[in-house]
Structure formats: C-alpha cells, structure tokens
Amino acid sequence: EAGVTQSPTHLIKTRGQQATLRCSPISGHTSVYWYQQALGLGLQFLLWYDEGEERNRGNFPPRFSGRQFPNYSSELNVNALELEDSALYLCASTFGGLNIQYFGAGTRLSVL
Amino acid sequence: AQTVTQSQPEMSVQEAETVTLSCTYDTSESNYYLFWYKQPPSRQMILVIRQEAYKQQNATENRFSVNFQKAAKSFSLKISDSQLGDTAMYFCAFMKAASYDKVIFGPGTSLSVIP
Numbered sequence: 001e002a003g004v005t006q007s008p009t010h011l012i013k014t015r016g017q018q019a020t021l022r023c024s025p026i027s028g029h030t031s032v033y034w035y036q037q038a039l040g041l042g043l044q045f046l047l048w049y050d051e052g053e054e055r056n057r058g059n060f061p062p063r064f065s066g067r068q069f070p071n072y073s074s075e076l077n078v079n080a081l082e083l084e085d086s087a088l089y090l091c092a093s094t095f096g097g098l099n100i101q102y103f104g105a106g107t108r109l110s111v112l
Numbered sequence: 113a114q115t116v117t118q119s120q121p122e123m124s125v126q127e128a129e130t131v132t133l134s135c136t137y138d139t140s141e142s143n144y145y146l147f148w149y150k151q152p153p154s155r156q157m158i159l160v161i162r163q164e165a166y167k168q169q170n171a172t173e174n175r176f177s178v179n180f181q182k183a184a185k186s187f188s189l190k191i192s193d194s195q196l197g198d199t200a201m202y203f204c205a206f207m208k209a210a211s212y213d214k215v216i217f218g219p220g221t222s223l224s225v226i227p
Binding site: 033035042043045048056058088090092099100101102103104105106108 | 145147149154155156157158159162203207209213214215216217218219220
C-alpha cells in the first residue's frame, strides 16, 4: 500500500512568487493536514482538510491557502512568497476513528 | 492551549545502550493521545509509539516503551538496545481526542547513536 506522497520534493522560488505543493493521502484516508517545519521552529500546524472542507487552520496569514479535491488529494498554495516561508512542508493523512496521522516525506521550499 | 516541551535538544547514546527522552505537556483536556514520532535524515516522519490517555498501561513497541505519568503530565520514551538506525530527531506530540484534531509537536530531541 502506498504511503502519503508529496510533490515536488524540492521547490525553489523567488520572493513574491507563488508556490503550489501537492499531497496524495493514503488510500481510504479522507483527512489531510499540512504542517510547516521551519529551521529552529519545529512543526507548526497550517491547515486541515476533511471531506473537501477546510476544518481548521493554524496561525498563518491568508496567503497560505489550499484545497482538497474529490479524490481527497490536497494542494497547498503560498502566495506572495517571503524569505521566511523557506521550510519543509509536511502533509499527513488519517481517517475517522484512527487518531494517527501518517506523514509524507515533505516538500522542501526554498525562497530566494 | 496545549503545549509540549522537550527539555533535551540533543542527546547521544552508545550502541546497544538504553536512553530515555523526556517530554512534558500542558493541557486541561482529560482525554487525549500522545505520540512519539521519529524523523531521520530522510525527513520521513515515522510514528514510533502511541499512548491513549485513558489507558494506564504504558505502551510498548519492541525496543521502544513509554513512561506515561498522567498526573505529572509526563511522557518519556525509552529506547532499549539502541541501534545506529535510531539516530534521528524525536518529536513528542499531543492530540485532543474530541475529534481528529491537529497534532501539537514539541521542539524535538536530536538523538545520535554512537558506534
């Protein structure tokens, strides 16, 4: 069974551009979570999608947004990139009743 | 708000020895889940062990075991017979049980297993 997959592995952008990160959950999982892991700051919760709806978001500005598609895959968009957006972005998936989140290998976003 | 604290930024252990990683948390919830995740240099976050707060028995997974002290809000991880492949960042994490909510992570402990 395939795990959580994220693409691309690495992404290099310049300040002011937009970045799109993608996540495919484990088959059968309906919830997708996004986390930002910035150097020295640990993992910070970004967004939670379940059944196509945004259920919760962390303390991040509105230029961080996303969506979940009917096949439960998800996309994270970061607009107007700033240097401090450089981080590893991790996606996790789960399904109701399990209470365990399974993580992908992440997308390393570098903003120059 | 819930917080998770790991007071040991870095630790090292000799191969085959035992090491304990500390974690404390703060919450007003009565029912919740606690986790230890491992993140090796490959970046893949791997679940090591999971504890349900309403269960008094400490969770164990092969060489990994926890000491869960609910009253003290302490959740330490013991790794027995340490192996080189255990070298990684270890994150203690908390999740409310009311719904499959976000996971709150501690800052992590970098563990190095020395041959």
